[in-house]
Amino acid sequence: xxxxxxxxxRGGGNGRSRPPPTRQGGPGGPGNPGGPGGAVxxxxxxxxxxxxxxxxxxxxxxxxxxxxxxxWRIASPNCSRSIDKQGGEIDIARFVPExxxxxxxxxxxxxxxxxxxxxxxxxxxxxxxxxxxxxDRVYWP
Numbered sequence: 489x490x491x492x493x494x495x496x497x498r499g500g501g502n503g504r505s506r507p508p509p510t511r512q513g514g515p516g517g518p519g520n521p522g523g524p525g526g527a528v529x530x531x532x533x534x535x536x537x538x539x540x541x542x543x544x545x546x547x548x549x550x551x552x553x554x555x556x557x558x559x560w561r562i563a564s565p566n567c568s569r570s571i572d573k574q575g576g577e578i579d580i581a582r583f584v585p586e587x588x589x590x591x592x593x594x595x596x597x598x599x600x601x602x603x604x605x606x607x608x609x610x611x612x613x614x615x616x617x618x619x620x621x622x623x624d625r626v627y628w629p
Contacts, residue, residue, distance in 0.1 A: 529555075535612060536560055536583065543620035545628040551580060559584040559591075562619070566629075579603075581619045581627045583612070591615045595626050 536553050540562065551564035562580040579596040582603055586592055592608040593615045606626065607618055619627045 532612065533560065536562070536616065539616040539620050543622075543628075545622055545625070556582055557584070564628075578629075583615055593618055598629065 533553055540551050540553070546564070549565045551562050554561050554563065560583045562582075563577050564580050566576060566578045578598065581596070582594040584592040584594065586608065589611065590608075591610050591612055591614075593606050593610065594603040595606050596602075597604045607615070610618070622628050
């Protein structure tokens with residue numbers, strides 16, 4: 489005698505089968521961070537965090553990296569108090585993937601309350617160097 493699947497399971501039972509659960513966002517996307525792409529996403533985050541520890545400006549504050557759509561947003565306490573007089577957290581930069589391992593970098597125009605495109609078609613290493621070195625204080629006001 490052949491065992492039959494439990495009722496409600498695919499392939500038998502009472503004829504009422506349920507479809508498998510779906511995941512929004514695709515593999516490694518927002519709804520499935522543990523999917524095949526999740527390891528790559530986590531690697532990008534760690535590369536950004538490591539580079540930020542080696543930056544030139546304001547090394548005594550601890551910025552953090554957060555997901556922002558398909559990319560990343562860097563925020564940090566405003567230690568110079570040039571933007572937030574209480575030294576609160578401000579946006580520093582956004583990294584937006586373009587595909588094929590290339591990135592766009594945006595800085596925050598705090599007066600206008602908007603993101604400003606600064607560079608595109610960069611490798612992640614080039615994008616990180618731009619933000620971490622910041623000789624013109626575009627990212628770290």
